[in-house]
Amino acid sequence: MTKPLEVEGLGYDLPGRGKGERRKSRSLVRDVSFTVGAGETLVLLGRSGSGKTTTLKLINRLLEPTSGEVRVAGERAADLPVTRLRRRIGYVIQEVGLFPHFTVERNVGLVPRLEAWPPARIATRVRELLALVGLDPDTFAGRYPHELSGGQRQRVGVARALAADPPLLLLDEPFGALDPITRVELQREFAALEGRLGKGMVFVTHDVREGLLLGSRIGLMLQGRLTFLGTPDEFRRSDNPECRAFMAAA
Amino acid sequence: MNLWHFYSRNSQEVLGLVGQHLYLVAISTGAAIVIGVPLGVLLTRRPAWRGPVLGMANVFQTVPSLALFGFLIPLPFIGGIGARTAIVALVLYALLPIVRNTYEGVAGVDPAVREAGRGMGMTDWQLLTQVELPLGFGVILAGVRVATVVSVGTATIAAAIGAGGLGVYIFRGVAVVDDTLILAGALPAALMALAADGLLGVAERRFAWRAR
Numbered sequence: 001m002t003k004p005l006e007v008e009g010l011g012y013d014l015p016g017r018g019k020g021e022r023r024k025s026r027s028l029v030r031d032v033s034f035t036v037g038a039g040e041t042l043v044l045l046g047r048s049g050s051g052k053t054t055t056l057k058l059i060n061r062l063l064e065p066t067s068g069e070v071r072v073a074g075e076r077a078a079d080l081p082v083t084r085l086r087r088r089i090g091y092v093i094q095e096v097g098l099f100p101h102f103t104v105e106r107n108v109g110l111v112p113r114l115e116a117w118p119p120a121r122i123a124t125r126v127r128e129l130l131a132l133v134g135l136d137p138d139t140f141a142g143r144y145p146h147e148l149s150g151g152q153r154q155r156v157g158v159a160r161a162l163a164a165d166p167p168l169l170l171l172d173e174p175f176g177a178l179d180p181i182t183r184v185e186l187q188r189e190f191a192a193l194e195g196r197l198g199k200g201m202v203f204v205t206h207d208v209r210e211g212l213l214l215g216s217r218i219g220l221m222l223q224g225r226l227t228f229l230g231t232p233d234e235f236r237r238s239d240n241p242e243c244r245a246f247m248a249a250a
Numbered sequence: 251m252n253l254w255h256f257y258s259r260n261s262q263e264v265l266g267l268v269g270q271h272l273y274l275v276a277i278s279t280g281a282a283i284v285i286g287v288p289l290g291v292l293l294t295r296r297p298a299w300r301g302p303v304l305g306m307a308n309v310f311q312t313v314p315s316l317a318l319f320g321f322l323i324p325l326p327f328i329g330g331i332g333a334r335t336a337i338v339a340l341v342l343y344a345l346l347p348i349v350r351n352t353y354e355g356v357a358g359v360d361p362a363v364r365e366a367g368r369g370m371g372m373t374d375w376q377l378l379t380q381v382e383l384p385l386g387f388g389v390i391l392a393g394v395r396v397a398t399v400v401s402v403g404t405a406t407i408a409a410a411i412g413a414g415g416l417g418v419y420i421f422r423g424v425a426v427v428d429d430t431l432i433l434a435g436a437l438p439a440a441l442m443a444l445a446a447d448g449l450l451g452v453a454e455r456r457f458a459w460r461a462r
Contacts, residue, residue, distance in 0.1 A: 060369055086371030097366025101384050111370050160370070 002074030004168040004200025005036040005059065010068035012051075012058055028054045030224045032068070036168070036200040043215030044204045045246065051224040052204045056170050059202065060089045073167045087111050090161030090169040090199075094176045096153045098145040104130070104156050105141040111164040129159040134189060151182035158190075162197070169201045175210065187213055208246045212236070220246070256434050268438055271415035274333060274405045275442075278340030279398050286345050286397075287390065290352025291378065300353065307346035315404045318342065319411045336405070336413035343404055344397035351393025355386025388458040395450035402443040406435065 010032040013025040029051045036042045044052040057063040059070050061082050070077040077085050098107050106113075108129055109122040117125075127137040133155040145153055154174055161169055175183045175190075191214055194201065205211050211218055211232075218235045220228035220242055228240045235243055257264055293300045310318070318339045322329050328338045359382050367377045383390075409417030419435030422428075 062365070062369060083371040083373050086369060091366070091369035093362060093366060093369070095360075095362030097360070097362035097364075097369075099363060099367070099381055099385075100360075101381075110372075114371060114376065157366075 002071075003035050003037050004073055005202065006069075006071040007035070007055075007059065008033050008069045008071075010055065010058055010070065011066055012054055012063060013066045028224055029058065032221075032224075032226050034219055034226065034229060036202060038167070038200055039195065039198045040216045041194050041201040041203055041214055042217050042219055043211040044202060044219050044221055045206065045208060045211045046221035047206060050221040052206075052221045053172055054224075055221070056172055056202060056204055059168075059170060060086050060091060083114075087115060087164060088166050088168070090163075090166045092154075092157050092161045092169070092171040092174045094173040096145075096157040098153055098156060098160070100145050102144075103141065104135075104143050104145070104148070107145070107156060108159045108163055110160060115164055125163060126159075129162055130156075132162070132193070133159045135159070149182075150178050151186060154178065154186065162199075167199060169197075169199050171201065171203045173205055174203075176205070176207075190214060208250045212250070253430055253433055253437070256430055264434070264438075267414060267416050267418055267435075268442075270333075270413075271402070271405055271417075271439065271442065274336055274340060274408055274413060274415050275398065275401045275446075278337045278405075279344055279394065279401055281337070282341045282344035282348050282397055283394060285341070286348030286393075287352045289345075290349045290390075291356055291383075293349070293353045294356045294382075295374075304346070304350060304353075307349055310342040311346045315339065315343065315407050316410060319407060323411060331412040333408075333413040335411055336408035336415075340401050340404060340408070344401055347393040347396040347400070348390070349393075351396075352386070352390050355389030355393075356382045358389065359385045384457075388454050391450060391454040391457060395447060395454060398446045398450060399443045402439055402446060406439050 010029060011027065012029040013027050016025045032051075032055055034042060044055060046052045054063060058065045059072075059077070061077060065078075072080075072085065072088060099110075102110075105123075105126050108126045112122045112125060126141065130137040130140055135152060135155055140148075140152070140156075145156070148156065157174065161171075175186050178186065187210055194214065203211075203214055212235070215232055217229065217231055219226050220235070220240070222242050228235065228238055228243050230238065236247060238244070289303065293303055313321070319336065322335045322339055323331065329335055356378075363381060363385070364377065367381050372380070405413075405415050406417035406420055408415055409421050416435040416439045420432050423431030423433075423435065
């Protein structure tokens, strides 16, 4: 059985701006390796600028890796046309990025429509997904994003990412912009959802409590490298100084 | 002789000039849209070209219109006396607001929306046609509105190089110092500008997604 995601020796260097030999490239991500199995959530934890979001974007090739390899459901990401690759990967970002001129229904049905599913099948799928993320389809399908609360918007964002039933989901601080109460509510629901979906997930956050709640494993990033990789329990007990710094903040 | 008198006596000629004027404005604005919108989109894809292209469009805008008409006359193919030269000049004037607003409308789309679209596997063309252009449409339309209103005014000067339009009355009125004659050309031109402004303004508000 192939894993939703395998990452090997992933690296990303930013080309330097100088001229000639003095030109130095800056490494944003170095030698990152991990795998994510079905039903597993890998939380990438780290401070701002530690390379966790960059790692995420290297997986769906919003940034092109300068070294290493990514395999999604067994296929080399570099070999797939970039749009095909991305349609197999659900992507959720903090700002949600719903299309303001599309109804909730059209937003959620975006990838299926790009993949030319028959309209009836899209409609069924959209209703199914809205129900899954706790939004009543009859109430919400026809609304526009500006008619939704922040929490509702992110629910739609998650539904949209799941639409074409991708084996892998990438989430970049999806609950980071929500008020504390809504955030806890969505975290709890998401924790319950993870097991049911059976997908591989990579979840980026800087909130250690969120990471411990939602992750089946924690990958801790520091200056572009994975400095720790293990279960939440191992994370709690680790004497890695960066782990301890995060535990102290929890 | 008052204005209404003049209009009732010369109704055929007036309608003809209004028609010519509308023709000059419609053709030139249409051509400016056809050239300017793709150009504006191109600038969002090639940011390095933004400075030179907008700079050049800016230069056209700053040349006094009468002088621009004059400069174009000796040029082969596009020059000469008549409507063709006038249309070329009007296109050059209309280009700047349309290119600039297209660039701004498309570039102004929320980066998160663009990232989400790309991240979900939209091609650049899909992103442009389904997201960026619809969301930027209000801003692009604002540029078209400015271009149209300016064209209506500038087209009056086209009469100086034999392109016809309502400027014919204005120039004739200036030459013989006849206020009624000047007004006979200026009033319909002003109404035309107001109408274009109003109609396109309504359309613009209808498509202002970002304000919501």
